[in-house]
Amino acid sequence: MRGIDGPALRRASKESDLFTEPSFSRGVHFKGRHGPFFQASHKRRERYIMRTLALLTSLSCAAVLASVPGSAQISGGSGLQSPSAFASIADPAARSRALFTEAAKVIMNPRCMNCHPASDRPTQGNDMHQHSPPVTRGNNGTGVAGNTCSACHTDRNFTLVERSSYGSIPGHPRWGLAPIEMAWEGKSIGQICLQIKDPNRNGGRNLALLTEHAASDDLIAWGWAPGAGRDPAPGTQELFGQLIKAWIDTGAQCP
Numbered sequence: 001m002r003g004i005d006g007p008a009l010r011r012a013s014k015e016s017d018l019f020t021e022p023s024f025s026r027g028v029h030f031k032g033r034h035g036p037f038f039q040a041s042h043k044r045r046e047r048y049i050m051r052t053l054a055l056l057t058s059l060s061c062a063a064v065l066a067s068v069p070g071s072a073q074i075s076g077g078s079g080l081q082s083p084s085a086f087a088s089i090a091d092p093a094a095r096s097r098a099l100f101t102e103a104a105k106v107i108m109n110p111r112c113m114n115c116h117p118a119s120d121r122p123t124q125g126n127d128m129h130q131h132s133p134p135v136t137r138g139n140n141g142t143g144v145a146g147n148t149c150s151a152c153h154t155d156r157n158f159t160l161v162e163r164s165s166y167g168s169i170p171g172h173p174r175w176g177l178a179p180i181e182m183a184w185e186g187k188s189i190g191q192i193c194l195q196i197k198d199p200n201r202n203g204g205r206n207l208a209l210l211t212e213h214a215a216s217d218d219l220i221a222w223g224w225a226p227g228a229g230r231d232p233a234p235g236t237q238e239l240f241g242q243l244i245k246a247w248i249d250t251g252a253q254c255p
């Protein structure tokens, strides 16, 4: 096991300072009394992340390497049909079910499922293994005091310069787990379908709001821009939104 203070880490921290300076340290925009503080706290956070990563890498390198790069169930980047591909299904109810099944290629993709777990712990990677290190959802899905998601997941994907089993740490300003009533892990397509259109379990959305959410929510958008080293969800968010709309227009039937 490599020591976490080894030469590799020192090199990596230095490179990461150089590499991330312009984009990561938003502090440069804050001249005056906030400037130095901002930069210092970003530096601290960077150091914290690099330390954590070095530890993770040294502990679980072999295991994670075996499971990550493009290995598993994903069938390539595009792989999503548009609603017109289902036009030949004459019966609207049957067409509706087929449309949802197509949209579920996105919903049940690991990029989405990893944040919609049935437990209090997110999952990671294409094989949807338990998040390492252990983290827990807390009251609003963003972690608990002392172990918040944002300690590691910043407001954007963070590309790593050090060689690691994954190329980047995912990021988004609202990074956190979907509420437990929106859990998808372990459920069938039919169960997820019923849940997604149930306002008691979908955040109080009617079908129109659900379409809009699917088509334009910027957290969902992360699924198609998940950062270096991670396979994107199939198709595009636009196409996904069109499928959801077509599913609703045909009566929102569940498979």
Ligand code: HEC
Binding pocket: 052, 110, 111, 112, 114, 115, 122, 123, 124, 125, 126, 131, 132, 133, 135, 136, 137, 141, 142, 143, 144, 147, 148, 149, 150, 151, 152, 153, 166, 168, 169, 170, 175, 176, 177, 230
């Ligand atoms: C100590 C640092 C750390 C904390 C805290 C942390 N994460 Fe992570 N998380 C990571 C790293 C590093 C990765 C990338 C690992 C990988 O891709 O294999 C990751 C990956 C993920 C992924 C997988 C993305 C994918 O599709 O593969 C999800 C989901 C996730 N984290 C959610 C969360 C949530 C939600 C929280 C808070 C409750 C959280 N994380 C807290 C470090 C952390």
Ligand code: HEC
Binding pocket: 106, 107, 111, 112, 113, 115, 116, 141, 174, 175, 176, 177, 178, 179, 182, 195, 196, 197, 201, 202, 203, 213, 214, 219, 220, 221, 222, 223, 224, 233
């Ligand atoms: C970083 C974690 C995260 C990722 C990744 C993520 N979600 Fe979510 N999702 C959430 C959170 C948090 C909510 C609740 C917020 C809300 O309702 O606006 C949510 C809510 C939803 C909802 C509305 C509620 C429901 O269940 O009907 C849909 C639809 C949804 N997500 C779809 C997706 C899809 C599709 C993907 C992948 C392309 C995805 N999500 C990836 C965290 C995530």
